[in-house]
Amino acid sequence: MQNATLVALSGQVALRRKLDVIANNVANMDTAGFKRVSLDFEETTMPKASATLFQRRDRDNRFVRELSTVHDFSAGSVEMTGNDLDVAIEGENGFFVVNTPAGERYTRAGDFAIDNTGRLVTSDGKPVLGDGGEIVFGSEETNISFAHDGTVSSSAGLKGKLRIADFPDTSVLSKQGDNLYSASAAPQVPTYIRVRQGALEKSNVSGVQELTAMMDVQRAYERITNMVKQQNDLSSKAIERLGSVNA
Amino acid sequence: MKALTIAATGMKAQETNVSVISNNIANMRTTGYKSQRANFQDLLYQTLRRQGSTTSDAGTQVPAGVQLGSGVRVVATPRNMTQGDPESTGNDKDLAIRGEGFFEITLPDGRTAYTRDGAFELDSTGTLVTADGYTVQPAITVPNNASDLTISNTGQVQAKIGNATTATVLGQIELSRFVNKNGLEPMGDNLFLETASSGTAQTGNPGDAGYGTLLQSYLESSNVESVNELSSLISAQRAYEMNSRIITAADEMSQTTASLGK
Numbered sequence: 001m002q003n004a005t006l007v008a009l010s011g012q013v014a015l016r017r018k019l020d021v022i023a024n025n026v027a028n029m030d031t032a033g034f035k036r037v038s039l040d041f042e043e044t045t046m047p048k049a050s051a052t053l054f055q056r057r058d059r060d061n062r063f064v065r066e067l068s069t070v071h072d073f074s075a076g077s078v079e080m081t082g083n084d085l086d087v088a089i090e091g092e093n094g095f096f097v098v099n100t101p102a103g104e105r106y107t108r109a110g111d112f113a114i115d116n117t118g119r120l121v122t123s124d125g126k127p128v129l130g131d132g133g134e135i136v137f138g139s140e141e142t143n144i145s146f147a148h149d150g151t152v153s154s155s156a157g158l159k160g161k162l163r164i165a166d167f168p169d170t171s172v173l174s175k176q177g178d179n180l181y182s183a184s185a186a187p188q189v190p191t192y193i194r195v196r197q198g199a200l201e202k203s204n205v206s207g208v209q210e211l212t213a214m215m216d217v218q219r220a221y222e223r224i225t226n227m228v229k230q231q232n233d234l235s236s237k238a239i240e241r242l243g244s245v246n247a
Numbered sequence: 248m249k250a251l252t253i254a255a256t257g258m259k260a261q262e263t264n265v266s267v268i269s270n271n272i273a274n275m276r277t278t279g280y281k282s283q284r285a286n287f288q289d290l291l292y293q294t295l296r297r298q299g300s301t302t303s304d305a306g307t308q309v310p311a312g313v314q315l316g317s318g319v320r321v322v323a324t325p326r327n328m329t330q331g332d333p334e335s336t337g338n339d340k341d342l343a344i345r346g347e348g349f350f351e352i353t354l355p356d357g358r359t360a361y362t363r364d365g366a367f368e369l370d371s372t373g374t375l376v377t378a379d380g381y382t383v384q385p386a387i388t389v390p391n392n393a394s395d396l397t398i399s400n401t402g403q404v405q406a407k408i409g410n411a412t413t414a415t416v417l418g419q420i421e422l423s424r425f426v427n428k429n430g431l432e433p434m435g436d437n438l439f440l441e442t443a444s445s446g447t448a449q450t451g452n453p454g455d456a457g458y459g460t461l462l463q464s465y466l467e468s469s470n471v472e473s474v475n476e477l478s479s480l481i482s483a484q485r486a487y488e489m490n491s492r493i494i495t496a497a498d499e500m501s502q503t504t505a506s507l508g509k
Contacts (some may be wrong), residue, residue: 012504016248017315019500023250023493024289024316027257029486030264031287031319039313066295068311081284082472083327111286113325116446118426123286123323139426139449140457142347155457171310174298177291178322184299207489218496225503232507 008228010063014041015221017066022214025205033108033179034203035071036210042067073170076108076204078196085112085120087146087162088199094164094190097129098122098180104129105180106165106173106187108201120152124178130160146197166190249317250497256318257490260287263321264483271471272480279363279437280469281326282476288322325429331363331470333462339396340367340375343467346459348422351384351450352377352438359384361423361448364437366466375404379436387418398463401454422458423448 021039028034044063075092087110089096095106111123120128120135127134130152137144141154150162165187167173172185264285274280298312333343342365344350349361360381367383370376375387389396393406395414402420407413425431430444441448453461 016250016500019493019497020249020253020315023253023257023490023497024318026486026489026493027253027260027319028287028289028316029257029489030261030285030483031289034287034289037314037316040311066313068296068298068309069314070311081327082329083284083325084329109288111323111325113323113429114427116427116430116444118446123325124288137426139424139446142457171298174294174312175289175292175314175316177316178288207485211489211492214493214496218500221500222503225507228507 004231005228007063008224008231010065011224012221014064014066015217015224019214019217021069022210022217026207026210026214028203029205029207031109031179031203032111033076033201034205035073035076035108036203036205037069037071037175038213039069040067041065071170071173071175072204074204076202078199078201080198081200082198083200084144084198085114086110086198086200087112088196088201089164090194090196094166094193095181095187097163097165097187099127099129099134100180103182105176105182106167107179107181109179110195111200122179126180129163131163132160135160135162146195148194148196150193150195162195164190164193164195248497248501249315250493253316253318254490254493254497256290256320257493258487260285260319260321261483261487261490263324265480265487267324268476268480268483271476272473274469275471275473275476277364277437277469278366278466279331280471281328281331281363282469282471283324283326285321286323286325287319289319290317292316327470328428329470331467333465334468335464336466337464338366339398339464340369341365341464341466342367342398342420343462343465344422344453344459345462347457348424348451348453348459349439349448351421351423351448353382353384354438355381358440359448360434360438360440361431362437362439363467365461383420385418385421387420389417393417398461400460400462402452402461419452420461421450422453423450424458425449 018039021037025036041064044065073092078088098105098107112120115121118137135152137154141156144154146152152159167187172183173181176182267283267285271282292314295313298309300309302309352360352362354360366378367375369389373389375383387404390408392409396406398404404417405414406417408415426446430442431439432442434440451458
């Protein structure tokens with residue numbers, strides 16, 4: 001009978017994790033290029049240690065545990081900002097390639113800037129890579145423009161082309177924080193790409209969806225707690241009844 | 248429960264967002280003001296189950312692992328350096344820059360600051376100064392008996408002295424530009440200071456390659472778009488509310504658990 005409490009506990013732990021994931025989605029509602037994450041659960045069966053000798057065999061206990069966090073890579077809404085250094089990738093495929101001390105990382109956040117050496121960098125200063133390495137602007141250059149195919153030019157002419165990485169299997173990507181993804185497989189060159197200057201991809205988190213999920217979690221949690229309560233009552237009643245001695 | 252702290256990072260980030268937006272709105276009518284924006288990044292992820300790890304002797308792998316995020320942070324508040332609309336003022340000492348560049352200003356403590364605000368005046372000695380009385384570099388002195396002050400779009404300052412029939416050249420206004428304008432440090436009073444991340448200032452005349460041109464009797468109005476700011480304000484407020492709902496939910500869930508012991 002105590003198993004019911006344990007199964008309930010596994011459910012509660014999982015639901016708390018789920019709320020953490022929802023909280024992270026909501027916190028990143030305004031993060032450029034953020035992709036919402038959902039948590040999937042799996043059922044784990046645990047054979048019981050004993051009691052298999054009865055004629056009607058006890059059923060195995062089934063616990064819940066988290067199986068995977070699934071990234072929803074659908075495109076976020078694109079907001080026109082008018083800022084020359086904001087670039088959005090249209091559609092859901094393709095990532096900008098960013099150079100970090102730990103190696104190449106990938107991002108959908110196109111809120112770029114220029115650093116003191118004239119390099120095109122992300123908003124925290126990591127260089128954005130083009131087909132021929134870093135994209136560097138001279139100090140006298142104006143009219144920076146990104147063509148639809150990712151070609152970068154300025155008043156001094158052609159400066160390179162944004163490197164876009166494509167991952168047909170997005171499950172190789174994992175989130176690193178700082179709007180970056182790392183990949184366990186090499187990226188491919190996309191067949192078709194369209195970038196838009198002066199626009200920024202917002203996160204694809206939908207407030208309604210997250211709040212509904214949150215309420216679901218909350219109610220499920222309450223139901224499980226009630227169940228635990230009933231189990232407790234049951235045990236205490238059993239102890240009371242069976243333990244009372246009629247003199 | 249982590250959800251509490253995660254939602255708290257969300258609320259803090261939205262608070263910063265709202266203060267950036269309110270500063271933009273407050274400076275809607277500030278000459279040469281450039282609107283700012285809060286850029287967000289997600290925080291570190293905790294990996295509970297790594298994707299790609301082997302699940303059996305047959306070499307099957309975990310297709311998608313379990314990664315829990317830990318919230319959001321404000322990473323930068325870059326300025327949108329687009330051109331503000333030039334507004335006619337009729338004052339012959341007002342200057343607007345069309346295109347790249349900043350006016351160079353000497354502060355009373357000797358440091359050099361940069362500004363897009365060209366609302367200049369003459370001080371008691373006839374020197375061209377900002378509204379705060381700081382000298383515009385290179386210093387230009389307009390004599391007492393000068394009339395018809397003209398500043399060309401390439402920055403040449405001319406005036407008629409006394410009864411002269413032709414104009415005398417009084418000086419040349421220069422512009423400074425930076426590799427990374429967003430790296431300039433705002434010091435208030437419409438002024439910016441050079442920093443390591445902005446790169447050093449390069450000086451040139453208006454109209455040179457890469458530099459903007461001047462427009463006399465005009466001021467550059469701020470580039471704040473009120474509609475954009477108000478819609479961002481609304482969405483920031485909603486995001487704040489949703490984060491607070493998560494906190495309530497996490498709190499209620501803890502309460503449910505706490506009530507078990509009763």
